[in-house]
Amino acid sequence: MVKMIKDQVRNNIPEFRPGDEVRVDWKVGQDRKRIQSYEGLVIAVKGKGINKTFTVRKQAFGIGVEKIFPLHSPLISSIEVLRRGKVRRSKLYFMRERYGKAAKLKEKREF
Amino acid sequence: MIEGILGTKIGMSRMFTESGDSVAVTLISCGPCWIVDKKGEKLQIGYMETKERSLKKPNAEFFKKKNLPLLKVLKEVKITDEKNVPENGTMIYADMFKPGDKVDVSGISKGKGFAGVMKRWNFRGGPATHGSRFHRAPGSIGGASYPGRVFPGIKMAGRLGAEKVTQMNLEVIAVDREEHVLAVKGAVPGPSKSLLYIRKTTRGKNGS
Numbered sequence: 001m002v003k004m005i006k007d008q009v010r011n012n013i014p015e016f017r018p019g020d021e022v023r024v025d026w027k028v029g030q031d032r033k034r035i036q037s038y039e040g041l042v043i044a045v046k047g048k049g050i051n052k053t054f055t056v057r058k059q060a061f062g063i064g065v066e067k068i069f070p071l072h073s074p075l076i077s078s079i080e081v082l083r084r085g086k087v088r089r090s091k092l093y094f095m096r097e098r099y100g101k102a103a104k105l106k107e108k109r110e111f
Numbered sequence: 112m113i114e115g116i117l118g119t120k121i122g123m124s125r126m127f128t129e130s131g132d133s134v135a136v137t138l139i140s141c142g143p144c145w146i147v148d149k150k151g152e153k154l155q156i157g158y159m160e161t162k163e164r165s166l167k168k169p170n171a172e173f174f175k176k177k178n179l180p181l182l183k184v185l186k187e188v189k190i191t192d193e194k195n196v197p198e199n200g201t202m203i204y205a206d207m208f209k210p211g212d213k214v215d216v217s218g219i220s221k222g223k224g225f226a227g228v229m230k231r232w233n234f235r236g237g238p239a240t241h242g243s244r245f246h247r248a249p250g251s252i253g254g255a256s257y258p259g260r261v262f263p264g265i266k267m268a269g270r271l272g273a274e275k276v277t278q279m280n281l282e283v284i285a286v287d288r289e290e291h292v293l294a295v296k297g298a299v300p301g302p303s304k305s306l307l308y309i310r311k312t313t314r315g316k317n318g319s
Contacts, residue, residue: 002290003292
């Protein structure tokens with residue numbers, strides 16, 4: 001990897017996987033000062049290196065919303081993992097067809 | 112100073128600006144180049160050090176006589192600033208450009224082989240279904256018994272790509288003199304590892 005790209009890669013990102021529920025604090029607005037939280041289920045992680053992105057899905061007022069974040073974007077002020085889900089695949093696109101109780105994932109517990 | 116510098120395409124990636132915007136960039140391994148000779152109005156620059164065995168003997172002697180490293184590529188380059196002409200043997204680095212500068216990047220585009228008219232000339236083609244029996248064909252190429260021939264210059268299928276292409280007015284996003292890397296906004300002709308010529312743009316208000 002080229003140094004100027006390496007310099008932009010962030011090292012302070014918590015580890016999370018598809019199936020986890022996360023809260024992303026995201027800088028918004030004209031001057032990118034205001035912080036907005038976006039909470040939901042990670043349904044996909046794509047790409048590698050600085051191109052890595054993750055998709056977070058949530059229900060907003062009864063409507064499914066998905067937002068794709070570049071993992072290394074400086075606009076992400078923090079990512080917090082709220083819940084670890086137990087899943088067997090890397091892309092959880094089947095969650096789009098589920099709502100209500102069917103959209104619940106088993107929690108991964110560590111003993 | 113001189114107009115441009117030679118480089119090699121590394122590939123594409125993503126960079127974040129200070130305001131947090133994500134920009135698609137092409138990374139170019141840029142220089143270092145040596146000023147080899149003065150050729151009339153132009154300066155000859157050389158790029159890419161090689162081993163002696165990969166050069167022909169007279170060519171290798173040419174560099175030895177000038178006390179320069181053995182170089183694979185030579186190119187004649189315009190002088191943009193007459194007052195500040197670099198001496199023979201000086202090295203040119205990627206930092207001849209600064210972030211925010213606009214550059215033109217030339218290279219040999221990827222070869223597409225024998226391509227049909229839809230790919231080569233953006234013809235519309237016909238509908239895929241409904242029994243049209245006209246899909247990707249060129250259609251009419253001219254009249255009948257009058258004029259009795261096809262006019263020259265009609266757009267037809269043929270070899271596409273693998274020609275010199277210049278992508279103009281690209282913004283320089285980042286420069287690294289030590290690592291010889293230049294990041295340019297957007298795409299650049301040719302495959303990775305191909306030779307590129309990067310010059311100060313001749314387009315728009317940034318042009319010369």
